[in-house]
Amino acid sequence: MSKSKSSPFHPASRVAIAIMAAGKGTRLKSKHPKVLHEVGGKPLLAHVIAAAAKVVPAQDIYAIIGHEADRVRQAVAQTGINCVLQAEQRGTGHALMVARDALAPYDQVIVLSGDAPLITSQTIKKLADFHSSQRPAMTILTAQLQDPTGYGRVIRKSQKRPDVKAIVEEKSAAPAQRKIREINSGFYAFDAKLLFAHINELSNDNPHGEFYLTDMAAILVKAKKRVLAVAADDPHEILGSNTRAEMVDIDWRMRMAKCRQLMTDGVTIFYPQTCVIDCDVEIGADTVVEPFVQILGKTRIGSDCRIRSYTVISNSVIGDSVLIRPACMLDEAQVMKGAELGPYSRLRPGSEIGEGAHVGNFVETKKTRLGKGSKANHLSYLGDAEIGEDVNIGAGTITCNYDGERKHTTVIEDGAFIGSDSTLVAPVKVGQRAYVGAASCITDDVPPDSLAIGRARQIVKEGWIKAKRAERQKSDKAAGS
Numbered sequence: 001m002s003k004s005k006s007s008p009f010h011p012a013s014r015v016a017i018a019i020m021a022a023g024k025g026t027r028l029k030s031k032h033p034k035v036l037h038e039v040g041g042k043p044l045l046a047h048v049i050a051a052a053a054k055v056v057p058a059q060d061i062y063a064i065i066g067h068e069a070d071r072v073r074q075a076v077a078q079t080g081i082n083c084v085l086q087a088e089q090r091g092t093g094h095a096l097m098v099a100r101d102a103l104a105p106y107d108q109v110i111v112l113s114g115d116a117p118l119i120t121s122q123t124i125k126k127l128a129d130f131h132s133s134q135r136p137a138m139t140i141l142t143a144q145l146q147d148p149t150g151y152g153r154v155i156r157k158s159q160k161r162p163d164v165k166a167i168v169e170e171k172s173a174a175p176a177q178r179k180i181r182e183i184n185s186g187f188y189a190f191d192a193k194l195l196f197a198h199i200n201e202l203s204n205d206n207p208h209g210e211f212y213l214t215d216m217a218a219i220l221v222k223a224k225k226r227v228l229a230v231a232a233d234d235p236h237e238i239l240g241s242n243t244r245a246e247m248v249d250i251d252w253r254m255r256m257a258k259c260r261q262l263m264t265d266g267v268t269i270f271y272p273q274t275c276v277i278d279c280d281v282e283i284g285a286d287t288v289v290e291p292f293v294q295i296l297g298k299t300r301i302g303s304d305c306r307i308r309s310y311t312v313i314s315n316s317v318i319g320d321s322v323l324i325r326p327a328c329m330l331d332e333a334q335v336m337k338g339a340e341l342g343p344y345s346r347l348r349p350g351s352e353i354g355e356g357a358h359v360g361n362f363v364e365t366k367k368t369r370l371g372k373g374s375k376a377n378h379l380s381y382l383g384d385a386e387i388g389e390d391v392n393i394g395a396g397t398i399t400c401n402y403d404g405e406r407k408h409t410t411v412i413e414d415g416a417f418i419g420s421d422s423t424l425v426a427p428v429k430v431g432q433r434a435y436v437g438a439a440s441c442i443t444d445d446v447p448p449d450s451l452a453i454g455r456a457r458q459i460v461k462e463g464w465i466k467a468k469r470a471e472r473q474k475s476d477k478a479a480g481s
């Protein structure tokens, strides 16, 4: 990856990447912008930007946006790329027309499609390198597809040479042309000067009434300029997501590739077809992922962990040798090495589980730190709590953190023991090594090394049941029954 201003593959020329992302996505039947639909756990456009950013610096990347432009602009804001507004979407050719001022100062313009997220930086480089070495007016990235339906077809001058005569869109193609299996990927490299010298020759006289960028091929050939084709190594890289079915197919390919990569790196994933692992997830070697697990967002998992079935982890950080038993939910949580969770634990945002700590079944934590070696094994709610090391939280313990208006903190210091079924009414503090008797309602601080019992004293009425029974028998007899 180069962060320098000049391009890494051709230092003498300046290269821009334009990503067409203005379309409405009519075929998705969605009210949301097409390029913000997600595959592999992030928007279509984010994948294309990530690949592009490995080829040129962010300041040389231009997303052409239009439909719901504000949402798209916001979604890409932190990548540092530029946005060009195509207020009316009048076709892929028109998209480049509106980006003229931004792109004309460059030598080479690479055009990518915001709805084709499987493209890799290697393939973009291959296209750019080929273009730089051959110096035609336009290079088209092509692929041979078993089923080319829906794609533009590449008409070559001859099968043996890379020279192209034209691209014909499916709707305008003659029956013989539809049989051509070499398709236009929608990715191109252009000589910027020649592109903008001829772009106004595009017409919208076609079945869609749009300005097709694909028509630039025939226009440049007519102007006696060279147009070449270069094939993608993997034809699947160019797949576009025009329909929900295509989008789901791309998501599947991306996730299977992710699982294969993780397995290559030393992670065992049983029944990977049942697991949902987002593309930015990191997992260390010797970790085992069982069937039906979801690992999402920017989650990082250490090595030697075991993630058992039906667990869903998002945006969390998990250390080495952590055991997560079945059906846990973790969201923005941190779990230190050697900790054990579940089954059925729920760690909400801001949960920090210390080294070797245990969180058991039906325990919910939120904005809570559980120190090293501490245990909360059964049926608890721990919210807004600072819990020290080697603390035992008995079954059914609840931190009452909310007074109806504000949240308050519960502090439990090192070595404290909280008896089962206790309620700790925050703000409240239990000192070091202090004990709280079972079923206590603790409303006042408990000093270190002391015992607090906050419940009614037990009353025993000896013989009470026996007396009651005798009384009933007597009255039954009197009633003659």
Ligand code: UD1
Residues within 6 Å of the ligand: 020, 021, 022, 023, 024, 034, 064, 065, 066, 086, 088, 089, 090, 091, 092, 093, 094, 095, 113, 114, 115, 116, 150, 151, 152, 153, 167, 169, 183, 184, 185, 186, 211, 212, 213, 214, 239, 240, 242
């Ligand atoms: C396009 C190509 C087709 C190629 C296919 C590959 C044209 C005319 N056809 O068809 O030859 O085989 O890609 O996937 O280019 N967009 C804009 N502004 C617009 C219209 C579209 O930014 O005014 C964007 C879309 O958001 C999309 C991209 O351009 O990201 C491609 O447009 P789309 O309508 O999906 O073209 P295809 O029909 O797939």
Ligand code: CA
Residues within 6 Å of the ligand: 113, 115, 240, 241, 242
């Ligand atoms: Ca498309």
